[in-house]
Amino acid sequence: GAVVSQHPSRVICKSGTSVKIECRSLDFQATTMFWYRQFPKQSLMLMATSNEGSKATYEQGVEKDKFLINHASLTLSTLTVTSAHPEDSSFYICSARSGVGGETQYFGPGTRLLVL
């Protein structure tokens, strides 16, 4: 399958700081990338859909000013958690879809965020 990387894999930060997470498709061009969040023992929750060169579409209940998404190229999308708080601690996972071959999404390895 296609390869998607995420960086960093783990981050610990103080409350009030901003954290940027990068998602890259390494061997294909991703017309669409998705950002998910997963709390322990819970489902993957879609946060937003990002298309290259346009504004992200956020799911209901997700604050777009808090979770800034940029998809500047066909291989890179970034999620910035602004003014992070302990309740933002979670497993953030991106996925990428090439647009060729249907809806198959390939996931990055995820980023564990711990806000102290």
Add this chain to the structure above:
Amino acid sequence: RKEVEQDPGPFNVPEGATVAFNCTYSNSASQSFFWYRQDCRKEPKLLMSVYSSGNEDGRFTAQLNRASQYISLLIRDSKLSDSATYLCSGGYNKLIFGAGTRLAVHP
């Protein structure tokens, strides 16, 4: 009602057993369906796509029933390494995931 629903399990089965998971979806506009496998503290890995005609990959068989809006996954001859959480997903333009069904295969 959740858009994609699964029995959370856990399903505890002995090696060699056959186990079936079902999943229902509420959005009739959904076009694409997949089963993913997620190991503890890891990202989901694509297991297989799901088609109305049914598809098989080794010990795994997936089926889609559009009329009843459910998806199934059958695992034959379970292995210890099959222990994981199985996520079903479906959608149109974006995938919505179920909460996952935990499978534990024991010796």
